[in-house]
Every structure is written in C-alpha cells, then in structure tokens.
Amino acid sequence: MSTLHTVNKSPFERDSLSACIRLASKGHAILLIExxxxxxxAGTDHSDMVSGAMxxxxxxxxxxxxxxxxxxxxxxxxxxxxxxxxxxVELTAKHETCQSWL
Amino acid sequence: xxxxxFMFVNRKAPYGTVYALESLEVVLIGAAFExxxxxxxxxxxxxxxxxxxxxxxxxxxxFSPTYKALGDYEVTKLYVEKESLEARGLxxxxxxxxxxxxEDDDYAEKPSIRLVSSEELATVFDEQDVVLxx
Numbered sequence: 001m002s003t004l005h006t007v008n009k010s011p012f013e014r015d016s017l018s019a020c021i022r023l024a025s026k027g028h029a030i031l032l033i034e035x036x037x038x039x040x041x042a043g044t045d046h047s048d049m050v051s052g053a054m055x056x057x058x059x060x061x062x063x064x065x066x067x068x069x070x071x072x073x074x075x076x077x078x079x080x081x082x083x084x085x086x087x088x089v090e091l092t093a094k095h096e097t098c099q100s101w102l
Numbered sequence: 103x104x105x106x107x108f109m110f111v112n113r114k115a116p117y118g119t120v121y122a123l124e125s126l127e128v129v130l131i132g133a134a135f136e137x138x139x140x141x142x143x144x145x146x147x148x149x150x151x152x153x154x155x156x157x158x159x160x161x162x163x164x165f166s167p168t169y170k171a172l173g174d175y176e177v178t179k180l181y182v183e184k185e186s187l188e189a190r191g192l193x194x195x196x197x198x199x200x201x202x203x204x205e206d207d208d209y210a211e212k213p214s215i216r217l218v219s220s221e222e223l224a225t226v227f228d229e230q231d232v233v234l235x236x
Contacts, residue, residue: 010115010146012189035118038149043191064159068117070152070166075191084159 002027004095005057008034008102011046016101018046021053031083031091032061037069042077054079062088106231107138112147114236116166117157122150123165125236130168133175140179140230141172142223147236148186151215153198166198173202173214180214183223 005024009016017039020030030053032040039050040061053059054077063082066073073082083091092098110129114121125141132139143151150169157164172180180200187193200214218226227233 008118010118012146013114035115035146038115038146038190041191045189047191065117068155068157068160068162068164069115069149070154070156070196072154 001097002029002095004028004091004098005030006098006100007032007036007039008100010035011039011044011050018049020099020101021049021057024053024057026056028056029058029060029091029095031088032059032080033065033088034062037061037065037071040066040076040080041071042075047077051077051079060087060091103135105136105138107140107229108132109140109142109227109230109233111142111144111233111235112150113145115146115149116155117160117162121236122147125234126165126168128234128236129172129177130175133172133177136176139177140181140226141177142181142183142226143186144183144223145186148182148190148192148197151180151182151197151200152192153196169198169200172200176202178202178212178214179216181216181218181223181226184217184219187217 005020007017007020011017059080060083063084116122155166201211202214203209
C-alpha cells in the first residue's frame with residue numbers, strides 16, 4: 001500500500017521531517033508543504049538527510065509555498081519535484097492513504 | 103517618558119505561523135512610542151527577511167515589504183545571527199537590502215542589517231532593557 005506523507009514544519013524547528021523519513025516505507029511519497037518546504041533546499045544542515053531519503057522515497061515540494069517564502073526553485077535539492085496545487089491533488093488521488101506529520 | 107531599549111527576537115519562519123507578522127506589528131507600535139527598538143533574526147527567523155517573497159499562490163498577504171519601511175520609523179538595527187544563516191545555506195545576498203536614511207549625514211542610505219556571531223548577539227541582548235520573543 002502506498003502512502004503520501006505531508007510535512008508542514010521546518011526541519012530546523014521540529015523533527016517532523018526526520019521522523020517521517022525514518023518511518024516511511026520504501027516506495028512512499030513525501031510532499032513538503034508550508035514551512036516544510038525549507039527541508040527541500042540544497043546546502044542546508046538537513047540537505048544530506050533529505051538527499052539520502054530519496055533512495056527509498058519520492059520527494060515533492062509545493063511550489064506556491066516555496067515562492068511565498070522567497071525560496072528559489074533553482075536551489076531545491078536535485079531530484080525533488082516541484083508541484084503545484086493540482087499536482088498535490090493528483091498525489092492525494094494516486095496514493096491509498098495520506099499521513100500528515102505535524 | 104523614559105526611552106528604553108527594546109529587542110524583538112524573531113525565531114519563526116513567515117506565513118506558516120502568525121508570529122512573524124505579529125512581531126512586526128508590535129515593533130511598529132514600539133517605534134511609534136519613540137523607543138530604542140532593535141530586532142534580532144535567529145534560527146528560522148532569518149527566513150522572514152529573505153528577498154523575493156511572492157505570496158500570490160497561497161492567498162496570504164506578503165508583508166515582507168513592511169521591513170523596508172522600518173528605517174522610516176527609526177528602526178535601524180536589525181541583527182542577523184550568522185550561524186543561523188549558514189545552517190540554512192543562506193548568505194547576506196539572499197536577504198532584502200534593508201536600509202535607513204541618516205538625517206545627520208545628508209540622508210545617506212545606510213544598511214540596517216548587521217550580521218553578527220552568536221557571541222556578539224549575546225552581548226547585544228545583555229544591553230537591552232526589555233526583550234520580547236516571537
């Protein structure tokens with residue numbers, strides 16, 4: 001069964017992202033939204049952990065939340081896919097369950 | 103009324119929570135009462151003053167231009183913790199170019215942002231009469 005995980009907290013403020021990565025199963029998808037988008041940026045103290053997680057999970061980030069925070073899509077970690085709201089809906093429809101890491 | 107030194111400590115990213123906006127509003131109130139107001143940006147707080155914020159896609163007000171008005175309210179000391187920027191892969195170039203006009207120096211534009219180490223920021227905290235956390 002495939003799950004879509006959403007993470008809406010900054011990895012610098014909470015351990016939501018690291019907990020999600022630790023507990024998600026192989027083949028799951030992780031979507032970073034709201035303050036969670038900071039976890040998608042390259043060159044941070046958490047980038048290596050997130051890059052490492054892409055061996056097992058597909059990681060997405062919500063474009064409008066990046067733009068709101070002035071985070072450039074060019075500086076998102078290679079391999080993370082930027083999606084818009086319709087992409088969010090498609091991901092929700094594509095996976096059997098959704099788990100929110102608050 | 104005696105002038106006190108007020109420090110507003112900003113530690114949250116904008117938009118995900120309301121802290122950043124609330125802090126900004128209280129800062130403007132403090133400035134209106136002609137107090138000696140400073141701001142510190144620590145941890146995720148540094149994201150508040152990143153350039154290029156565009157909130158059209160999330161249906162929220164982009165309040166980042168307000169930081170540019172702080173100089174006009176004589177809020178001219180914005181301390182940014184260097185270690186917090188570095189942990190986030192950011193540099194001074196990623197922040198808005200915030201300036202104030204020095205009326206004693208022919209209205210020369212001077213930078214408001216002061217990049218400081220944790221150690222230096224601790225000294226600045228020590229000099230304050232009131233520290234407010236957001």
